[in-house]
Amino acid sequence: MNDMRITERTVQTNQAKITARDVQVYYGDTHAIKDVSVDILDKAVTAFIGPSGCGKSTFLRCLNRMNDTIPICRVEGKILLDGEDIRDVRVDPVQLRAKVGMVFQKPNPFPKSIYDNVAYGPRIHGLVRNKAELDEVVESSLKKAALWNEVKDRLAAPGTGLSGGQQQRLCIARAVATSPEVLLMDEPCSALDPIATAQVEELIDELRANFSVVIVTHSMQQAARVSQKTAFFHLGNLVEYGDTTTIFTNPVDPRTESYISGRIG
Amino acid sequence: MTVLLLLLILAAIAAAGFVLGRRRALARAGGNPKLLHSLPAYYGWHAALMSLLPAVLLMILWVIAQPIIVQRAVTDTLPAAMTADPTALELTMADVRRLAAGLDAAVAGGQMTENEASMLRTEFTDVRDKLARVGVALGSAVTHDVLSAAQEYREITAQFALWRMIVVIAVAVLGLIYALAVTKPDLWARNRVERVMLGLLMLASTIAILTTVGIIWSLFSESVNFFRQYPFTEFFFGLTWSPNFRGGSQLGFLPLLWGTLYITLISMVVAVPLGLFAAIYLAEYASKRVRAWVKPLIEVIAGIPTVVFGLFALITVGPFLRDYFAQPLGLGNSGSSVMTAGIVIGILNIPFISSLSDDIINSVPQSLRDGSFGIGATKSETVKQVILPAALPGIMGAVLMAASRAIGETMIVTMGAGAAAKLSLNPFEAMTTMTVKIVGQLTGDTDFAAPETLVAFALGITLFVITLGLNVFALWIVRTYREQYE
Numbered sequence: 001m002n003d004m005r006i007t008e009r010t011v012q013t014n015q016a017k018i019t020a021r022d023v024q025v026y027y028g029d030t031h032a033i034k035d036v037s038v039d040i041l042d043k044a045v046t047a048f049i050g051p052s053g054c055g056k057s058t059f060l061r062c063l064n065r066m067n068d069t070i071p072i073c074r075v076e077g078k079i080l081l082d083g084e085d086i087r088d089v090r091v092d093p094v095q096l097r098a099k100v101g102m103v104f105q106k107p108n109p110f111p112k113s114i115y116d117n118v119a120y121g122p123r124i125h126g127l128v129r130n131k132a133e134l135d136e137v138v139e140s141s142l143k144k145a146a147l148w149n150e151v152k153d154r155l156a157a158p159g160t161g162l163s164g165g166q167q168q169r170l171c172i173a174r175a176v177a178t179s180p181e182v183l184l185m186d187e188p189c190s191a192l193d194p195i196a197t198a199q200v201e202e203l204i205d206e207l208r209a210n211f212s213v214v215i216v217t218h219s220m221q222q223a224a225r226v227s228q229k230t231a232f233f234h235l236g237n238l239v240e241y242g243d244t245t246t247i248f249t250n251p252v253d254p255r256t257e258s259y260i261s262g263r264i265g
Numbered sequence: 266m267t268v269l270l271l272l273l274i275l276a277a278i279a280a281a282g283f284v285l286g287r288r289r290a291l292a293r294a295g296g297n298p299k300l301l302h303s304l305p306a307y308y309g310w311h312a313a314l315m316s317l318l319p320a321v322l323l324m325i326l327w328v329i330a331q332p333i334i335v336q337r338a339v340t341d342t343l344p345a346a347m348t349a350d351p352t353a354l355e356l357t358m359a360d361v362r363r364l365a366a367g368l369d370a371a372v373a374g375g376q377m378t379e380n381e382a383s384m385l386r387t388e389f390t391d392v393r394d395k396l397a398r399v400g401v402a403l404g405s406a407v408t409h410d411v412l413s414a415a416q417e418y419r420e421i422t423a424q425f426a427l428w429r430m431i432v433v434i435a436v437a438v439l440g441l442i443y444a445l446a447v448t449k450p451d452l453w454a455r456n457r458v459e460r461v462m463l464g465l466l467m468l469a470s471t472i473a474i475l476t477t478v479g480i481i482w483s484l485f486s487e488s489v490n491f492f493r494q495y496p497f498t499e500f501f502f503g504l505t506w507s508p509n510f511r512g513g514s515q516l517g518f519l520p521l522l523w524g525t526l527y528i529t530l531i532s533m534v535v536a537v538p539l540g541l542f543a544a545i546y547l548a549e550y551a552s553k554r555v556r557a558w559v560k561p562l563i564e565v566i567a568g569i570p571t572v573v574f575g576l577f578a579l580i581t582v583g584p585f586l587r588d589y590f591a592q593p594l595g596l597g598n599s600g601s602s603v604m605t606a607g608i609v610i611g612i613l614n615i616p617f618i619s620s621l622s623d624d625i626i627n628s629v630p631q632s633l634r635d636g637s638f639g640i641g642a643t644k645s646e647t648v649k650q651v652i653l654p655a656a657l658p659g660i661m662g663a664v665l666m667a668a669s670r671a672i673g674e675t676m677i678v679t680m681g682a683g684a685a686a687k688l689s690l691n692p693f694e695a696m697t698t699m700t701v702k703i704v705g706q707l708t709g710d711t712d713f714a715a716p717e718t719l720v721a722f723a724l725g726i727t728l729f730v731i732t733l734g735l736n737v738f739a740l741w742i743v744r745t746y747r748e749q750y751e
Contacts, residue, residue: 064639066635066638066639069634069635069638071553094642095641096641097640097641098640098641101639101640101641102635102639103639104636104639106632108630108636109636110636110650110651110654111633111651111654111655112654120637120640120642120650120651121641121642124641124643124646124650125641171636174636174640175639175640177640178640178641180640184639
């Protein structure tokens with residue numbers, strides 16, 4: 001398992017960026033997330049793994065209140081970002097999402113030019129004062145997303161014309177451009193081929209320098225390759241949470257062990 | 266009547282064919298449907314269609330051909346003087362047909378026996394008077410020649426009807442016998458039946474297309490007649506519209522075009538923002554319950570007949586605009602105005618735009634909304650910068666289609682904007698549109714050879730070209746700028 005890692009897996013900080021305590025999520029009458037408590041570290045990649053329908057995506061969407069957009073969804077419990085409750089009435093979900101960006105399973109570039117896709121966030125949040133600054137943000141975001149070299153000559157081309165892998169990196173650039181503190185990624189590679197997946201994984205590892213990254217994945221190899229911390233979800237429960245190495249080599253819970261060895265899920 | 270009876274008989278034969286075909290297929294397969302190529306019902310359909318189709322086709326051809334043949338036969342019995350030139354022949358034949366129909370009515374009404382009708386002689390009876398008593402009015406006294414031609418006509422027609430029935434039924438029965446003869450387990454009945462169904466589908470679309478072609482053709486040929494009598498340039502560039510059936514008309518189409526475009530413009534200014542905002546509210550903001558109520562309520566407008574809208578324009582909007590806007594502003598005192606018609610047509614078009622745009626906005630994938638929310642955009646930013654640009658081509662298409670509806674609207678204009686063709690910028694003045702003038706030039710006693718009447722066709726084809734152009738443009742926009750969502 002160790003030889004699959006991209007870089008040496010050292011957790012550089014122990015400071016918790018997001019603290020969740022006793023989080024419950026209900027979809028109508030269905031109890032989708034039960035008593036989840038977890039500390040997500042700053043400047044580290046945390047992977048959520050687990051079989052389909054175990055609630056990992058649902059929990060991820062709680063972290064930037066994307067579940068607010070689903071009318072029947074109800075969230076209880078405490079979720080703190082830098083010690084502040086994100087579910088407090090005084091917190092504007094819109095501002096929260098500027099701090100906690102999200103990348104989705106399917107690449108979803110806007111039907112705009114590549115430039116406008118990346119410039120979207122900085123523009124709506126007023127992060128730049130003039131065109132030159134915006135150009136700079138767009139360039140640096142595309143560079144961070146490892147897309148700059150491929151698109152620098154055709155920034156005016158529509159973002160929807162890129163290949164699937166490029167589109168996903170464009171979406172990452174778009175999320176990065178608002179300079180979030182946390183980046184949530186919901187199975188960002190599930191629609192990509194192995195080469196594009198490798199590129200995105202490398203990117204995730206680089207993003208760790210600046211952000212706290214949370215990634216939901218179905219691929220245990222991917223979790224092992226890119227993450228420092230891993231959380232295993234099963235049937236709405238957080239079964240086990242710890243260093244990725246520990247989870248994959250020496251899991252405590254028998255369910256984790258069965259899952260990673262391929263007996264369930 | 267006999268055609269209807271014949272159709273009933275054919276239907277009965279076909280129904281029998283269905284039962285027999287199905288039964289025969291099963292019998293041939295020894296009662297085991299698994300040995301058949303197709304399901305048993307397909308053999309039934311096959312037999313029914315084989316008896317019905319050729320017979321019906323033959324009957325249609327016969328019904329078309331019969332009058333032509335009968336007319337030719339009757340013409341031969343008339344004296345050469347009456348059939349010399351085509352116009353005289355046409356008039357005589359019209360007399361003959363009317364008289365024959367009169368005799369038919371008299372026989373059917375019981376005032377005459379079949380024998381009396383065929384033995385009738387002008388020398389002994391005043392036919393005109395006799396038929397008038399049965400309720401058949403004839404234009405002039407009946408001559409001997411016409412009467413005998415009419416009698417001949419009736420006789421031949423009756424004979425033909427009899428033969429038609431015999432031949433058509435024979436064809437149906439032969440078709441049925443053929444179908445039963447070929448019914449074997451390895452007959453591909455399903456494929457045959459499906460080929461017939463395919464033919465029906467193609468026929469349906471062909472009829473729709475042919476109708477359009479026919480409409481264009483009739484407009485076109487009459488327009489050509491018009492332009493033979495009235496100069497092309499004066500129609501398209503003339504600034505005055507004053508038709509006069511005593512001659513000396515000025516038929517410049519620009520005032521009508523201006524009225525049409527002005528009213529359309531005002532209606533779009535009303536309908537586009539209101540319709541679009543309603544659509545955005547319904548698609549993006551309204552809760553499910555509100556939507557379930559509001560959407561049908563808005564669509565109720567679409568179900569109101571335009572003439573009712575016309576009443577609304579005539580008695581409510583028109584006087585209101587006159588009393589509260591036009592007169593105080595010194596812009597005239599006309600109850601009917603471009604503004605009245607424009608506003609009311611605009612209201613009529615709101616549900617059209619809102620309903621189509623609502624569907625288009627809803628078809629923008631949720632992933633785009635998520636993507637926008639996910640980086641901290643508000644709902645309104647998302648709508649303005651992501652949803653609307655993505656939906657714009659479709660919305661443009663809806664708007665242009667609404668514009669063609671506004672251009673073609675007649676009733677509301679007649680009642681709301683009046684019928685005076687004028688070139689003016691004042692929106693509170695009465696003006697009129699091409700559609701209103703088309704109706705105006707064709708209603709009442711009209712002479713279909715005069716340019717004042719034929720101009721309606723020239724207007725019609727111009728209108729057709731304009732709306733066709735708009736629709737093509739709308740389709741082109743939708744195609745070119747459509748986003749291919751995955």
